[in-house]
Amino acid sequence: MSLLFSNCFQKQESDRQVVGVHPGSSPEQLLEAALEVRPAPRQMDWQQLEMTAFLHFGMNTFTDQEWGDGTDDPALFNPDRLDTRQWISTLKKAGFKLAMLTAKHHDGFCLWPSQFTDYSVKNSPWKSGRGDVVKEFVDACSESGMKVGLYLSPWDRHESTYGTEAYNDYFVDQLTELLTNYGPVDELWLDGANGEGPNGVKQSYDWERYFQVIRTLQPQAVIAIMGPDVRWVGTENGYGRESEWSVIPVGYAPEDTSAVTTSKGITRPQINPMDYDLGSREKLIGANALAWYPAEVDVSIRPGWFYHASQDNQVKSAEKLLDIYLASVGRNAVLLLNVPPTTAGSIARTDSLQLTLLNQTLDEIFRTNQVTGGTITPSSARKRLETGYLTDGSLTTYWEPEADDASPSITVEWEQPRLFGMMTLQEPIQMGQRIEKFILEAYLDGAWQPVTEGTTIGYKRIVRFPTIKASRVRLILPEYRGPAPRIAFWGLYKDLPQVYFEPKEMAFSDHLRLTLHTDDPEATIYFTKDGTLPTMESSRYSGPVELFETTEVRAFAVSPGGTAGFNKSQLYNKARFKVLLEHAPDIRFTAGGSLILSDGIRGGVQYDNNRWLGFEGEDLEAVIDLGSPTNISQLTLHFLEDHDQSIYPPQYVDVMVSSNLKTWQRIRRLRAEETPEVSTPQVVDMAMNRSMNNVRFFKIVGKNQKVPEGYPGAGDPAWIFIDEISIH
Ligand code: FUL
Numbered sequence: 001m002s003l004l005f006s007n008c009f010q011k012q013e014s015d016r017q018v019v020g021v022h023p024g025s026s027p028e029q030l031l032e033a034a035l036e037v038r039p040a041p042r043q044m045d046w047q048q049l050e051m052t053a054f055l056h057f058g059m060n061t062f063t064d065q066e067w068g069d070g071t072d073d074p075a076l077f078n079p080d081r082l083d084t085r086q087w088i089s090t091l092k093k094a095g096f097k098l099a100m101l102t103a104k105h106h107d108g109f110c111l112w113p114s115q116f117t118d119y120s121v122k123n124s125p126w127k128s129g130r131g132d133v134v135k136e137f138v139d140a141c142s143e144s145g146m147k148v149g150l151y152l153s154p155w156d157r158h159e160s161t162y163g164t165e166a167y168n169d170y171f172v173d174q175l176t177e178l179l180t181n182y183g184p185v186d187e188l189w190l191d192g193a194n195g196e197g198p199n200g201v202k203q204s205y206d207w208e209r210y211f212q213v214i215r216t217l218q219p220q221a222v223i224a225i226m227g228p229d230v231r232w233v234g235t236e237n238g239y240g241r242e243s244e245w246s247v248i249p250v251g252y253a254p255e256d257t258s259a260v261t262t263s264k265g266i267t268r269p270q271i272n273p274m275d276y277d278l279g280s281r282e283k284l285i286g287a288n289a290l291a292w293y294p295a296e297v298d299v300s301i302r303p304g305w306f307y308h309a310s311q312d313n314q315v316k317s318a319e320k321l322l323d324i325y326l327a328s329v330g331r332n333a334v335l336l337l338n339v340p341p342t343t344a345g346s347i348a349r350t351d352s353l354q355l356t357l358l359n360q361t362l363d364e365i366f367r368t369n370q371v372t373g374g375t376i377t378p379s380s381a382r383k384r385l386e387t388g389y390l391t392d393g394s395l396t397t398y399w400e401p402e403a404d405d406a407s408p409s410i411t412v413e414w415e416q417p418r419l420f421g422m423m424t425l426q427e428p429i430q431m432g433q434r435i436e437k438f439i440l441e442a443y444l445d446g447a448w449q450p451v452t453e454g455t456t457i458g459y460k461r462i463v464r465f466p467t468i469k470a471s472r473v474r475l476i477l478p479e480y481r482g483p484a485p486r487i488a489f490w491g492l493y494k495d496l497p498q499v500y501f502e503p504k505e506m507a508f509s510d511h512l513r514l515t516l517h518t519d520d521p522e523a524t525i526y527f528t529k530d531g532t533l534p535t536m537e538s539s540r541y542s543g544p545v546e547l548f549e550t551t552e553v554r555a556f557a558v559s560p561g562g563t564a565g566f567n568k569s570q571l572y573n574k575a576r577f578k579v580l581l582e583h584a585p586d587i588r589f590t591a592g593g594s595l596i597l598s599d600g601i602r603g604g605v606q607y608d609n610n611r612w613l614g615f616e617g618e619d620l621e622a623v624i625d626l627g628s629p630t631n632i633s634q635l636t637l638h639f640l641e642d643h644d645q646s647i648y649p650p651q652y653v654d655v656m657v658s659s660n661l662k663t664w665q666r667i668r669r670l671r672a673e674e675t676p677e678v679s680t681p682q683v684v685d686m687a688m689n690r691s692m693n694n695v696r697f698f699k700i701v702g703k704n705q706k707v708p709e710g711y712p713g714a715g716d717p718a719w720i721f722i723d724e725i726s727i728h
Pocket of ligand 1: 066191192193298305
């Protein structure tokens with residue numbers, strides 16, 4: 001078999017970050033090549049940071065924009081209370097190991113006094129033009145041992161040379177300033193965005209030249225996103241892939257294979273980071289170069305990347321952040337969480353509060369590894385498996401079964417049963433990535449039973465599953481690359497006690513019997529029914545609770561050790577009257593029953609959010625029972641209109657009344673007002689204003705129509721979607 005072992009640019013490191021493969025290699029040869037790929041030292045260091053933070057700060061902060069166009073006046077940038085120490089100490093306390101600042105975003109405004117442009121802090125009133133945010137940032141980092149990352153946008157909407165070769169010189173000059181004057185930098189983030197500059201022209205970026213400059217000036221820095229060391233995971237929602245390979249084909253053309261090593265410098269990997277599968281065995285077929293190219297998950301704690309006061313109440317909760325942590329760090333990636341400083345120059349209180357809570361939560365969960373207290377027995381071991389090898393947190397001590405062990409597994413057993421709902425696994429990735437499948441089983445009721453399973457592990461994999469109690473569990477590794485799998489770390493942890501509501505959110509007519517559960521049998525549940533936050537002083541749950549009115553129930557659980565789970569809340573709405581439907585809605589759009597039509601809450605514009613009742617091609621016919629003779633002045637029906645989904649309000653609605661449910665008298669025909677053509681979904685009200693005394697029964701008949709001419713699906717039966725009938 002022929003492999004071209006290439007050492008990527010840094011010859012002295014003799015690393016195997018990129019391994020070239022001859023075109024036409026067999027699947028076995030490709031697999032063997034994949035096993036040879038190793039992280040470069042800089043990638044190894046970066047991967048172990050686990051939690052890194054993004055700080056989007058700049059002109060956009062002050063103009064309340066996401067993408068400035070490069071024309072905003074430098075005078076607008078005035079962070080007179082800038083407190084970079086507050087940024088770094090907040091992030092440090094929350095467990096972040098690297099902070100990355102947007103030294104220049106797409107608007108081109110530089111947060112340091114670059115000598116190559118006037119569009120920078122030196123022309124802002126801040127510190128009379130003598131300020132330097134990059135310097136204050138790196139100083140704060142070095143004071144507290146935080147690693148430094150810099151984002152420098154290649155797309156520049158201000159710089160006049162953008163779109164010409166001179167811009168590549170400009171970019172290199174700026175990189176050189178940043179990598180020479182501010183001490184060590186551990187990550188350089190080069191975004192691929194390539195829009196038009198001020199002259200309406202796009203730039204052809206000289207990536208290889210940029211990479212050379214970075215490698216030369218700061219060889220320990222990983223080059224992310226467009227660079228060869230760190231890959232964008234492919235989403236910005238915080239969720240990585242379940243199967244995440246760090247060894248992937250990088251798509252160099254065959255004639256380029258040598259280019260990853262030689263005078264041409266470092267070649268940019270050619271991949272589609274958004275592919276569902278990047279590194280499976282099937283994906284390796286046809287590859288001519290394989291690289292260690294691990295994933296980074298970038299996501300913002302707020303909807304935007306920059307700070308906007310209008311998003312202060314949309315900060316992700318610690319509970320959501322925990323989920324993101326599990327789906328990034330826990331899926332073989334590094335988390336890059338954006339926490340944008342405010343116009344006041346600091347991280348907002350809401351954001352830092354959620355970060356602190358996240359940190360406490362991670363501490364709680366991962367403090368006690370249950371595997372530590374158990375007796376470990378491997379199916380076989382190449383060397384003796386010393387105590388602690390699997391739990392000491394070091395990647396250099398690991399377990400490896402004999403190569404002839406047909407079903408490698410490790411068992412852990414305790415004298416007393418343990419509770420757990422999370423598992424962490426790590427491979428010693430300094431020797432590559434091998435595992436393709438793992439299974440966790442527990443010995444319960446006299447037999448081995450599956451608990452959870454997964455595919456890749458890589459640097460770290462965390463899986464969450466419903467809490468179980470067992471005194472013997474085993475980890476089976478049925479599929480792997482190479483002669484044997486290797487495990488460097490095995491952790492089993494107790495999850496936070498979670499509260500479940502039964503039934504879930506719903507409308508009820510007379511009363512509702514609510515039960516609360518927790519997956520930790522020893523935990524205590526506290527709850528409130530008045531909308532206030534529950535504490536350990538609140539009611540203690542001891543059995544089903546009867547609800548007679550619309551109620552918001554809030555609850556949390558506490559384990560005997562004092563570990564509290566997240567607060568959960570559910571709203572139970574008492575329906576104001578009964579609605580009986582002549583025909584049932586479509587099975588997909590029942591919203592849990594017709595009571596939802598009178599629960600006092602309108603559906604919003606999303607047709608499939610489980611609040612709307614949907615009827616396809618048939619009329620809507622409903623009888624309303626107000627319970628007793630009532631004086632009313634208005635009846636309003638709320639329908640949805642969403643042309644893409646063929647949802648239209650009825651052609652007309654007949655409103656009828658009755659005193660005996662037998663004879664009906666039509667009192668009004670309602671028509672929807674002609675609305676101007678809208679492409680976005682909207683709620684359409686059809687109202688009858690009329691004072692009536694002593695009515696108890698109404699009937700409404702909504703005439704379904706065909707999708708009108710000129711709309712998608714014209715001539716087909718339309719859908720009627722209704723939520724809420726309001727009667728006053
Ligand atoms: C993107 C940019 O366009 C966004 O503004 C943000 O900086 C994000 C992290 O990268 O490509």
